[in-house]
Amino acid sequence: MYMRRCHPSFLSGRSASVSIRASILPRHHLRHSFSTTMAKLELSVPDLTLPDGNKIPMIGFGTGTAWYKAPGAKDQACIDATKTAIKVGYTHLDGAEMYNTEEELGDAIRASKVPREKLFVTTKVDDSKDSINDIPAALDRSLKNMGLEYVDLYLIHSPFFAKGDKQRLQKAWAEMEQVAAAGKAKSIGVSNFLKEHLDTILETCKVRPAINQIEFHPYLQHGDLLAYHKSKDIKVSAYAPQTPVTRAKGGPLDGYLDSLSKKYAVNPGEILLRWCVDQNVVAITTSSKEQRLSDMLRIFTFTLTPKEVEEISDLGKQHHFRAFWGHIFDANDKS
DSSP: OOOOOOOOGGGGTOOOOOOOOGGGSOSOOOTTOOEEEETTEEEEOOEEEOTTSOEEESEEEESSGGGOOOSSSOOHHHHHHHHHHHHHTOOEEEOOGGGTOHHHHHHHHHHHTOOGGGOEEEEEEOTTSGGGGOHHHHHHHHHHHHTOSOEEEEEEOOSGGGTTOHHHHHHHHHHHHHHHHTTSEEEEEEESOOHHHHHHHHHHOSSOOSEEEEEOBTTBOOTTHHHHHHHHTOEEEEESTTHHHHTOTTSTTHHHHHHHHHHHTSOHHHHHHHHHHTTTEEEEEOOSOHHHHHHHGGGGGOOOOHHHHHHHHHHHTTSOOOOSOTTTSOTTOOO
16 A cells, blocks of 8 residues: 555644544544545544643654754754655644744744644753753743744653752653643653663652654664553653664664564554554654655555564664664663
8 A cells, every 4th residue: 555645634723533444543532643545545543641631642753863053043944844744644843942944843833834732832941051951941932942842742851961860850840840830841751761860850849741752663672671660650652663764774673574564565664663652662763755654654554563563663673773872871881
């Protein structure tokens, strides 16, 4: 099955209608979902319900990684790519103060003409700057950069600023709770946190993190971290989920991904995105190409079998590769 282009109904101001075989979608609520025709098949992007009751679309367009830039002139290519992502059906937009692309994200949102309530916007406080020492002020700056009154999800970008100081981490989380109480962030969470960092927050928090965004793919499964999140009722989103085919080709997964690609008539990267979704992990991805962005939405036309999910996981454990934070972790650290 091949997707030429998606046309979500909300782009023309009509309410979305959902018509798709239940067997090919996870059982999540669909408040942010859109409906689009794909080879005469109605396609909906499902949502994952967060612990606070809010809902996050299962795939997001990221404005980091390839779009990361130094402060300065706006990147028109980033604006155009984000506009394209919205046009083809991505309602979940993932940004960060650290990426220096919040203004571009805001420009694209305004240019799209999509009602704000139809979008799910994430940004993150930059823990490498003074922003982490005054989170309410940092979020105000981010909202001004984007021209928004609130974000749907606000994250602490990483725990490493605390350098093992539990009280500093707990203080930062208390300020995250303040911005949520003020209505400037509908949900709050973290990114790049491990079990010890989450345990520290859970000791004193009034509101548990709704989600932890981590580098997650078959070559970096973080031991039992996924099971830990489930036990604590914290959801997970994955950045760099296609790493085995974008940065680490030549590993033990190549042949199996190729065989699954033929079976499901998609490409290997889409198999990896589906591997995340089938484990209730939100997938964050990006591209500057309209056709590629459309193609990635094909992941909602099929599901992997439990055996296929397990086989990808098992093959992935044979090879370790971390794409980010190499200056923090030892080369052989799989945590």
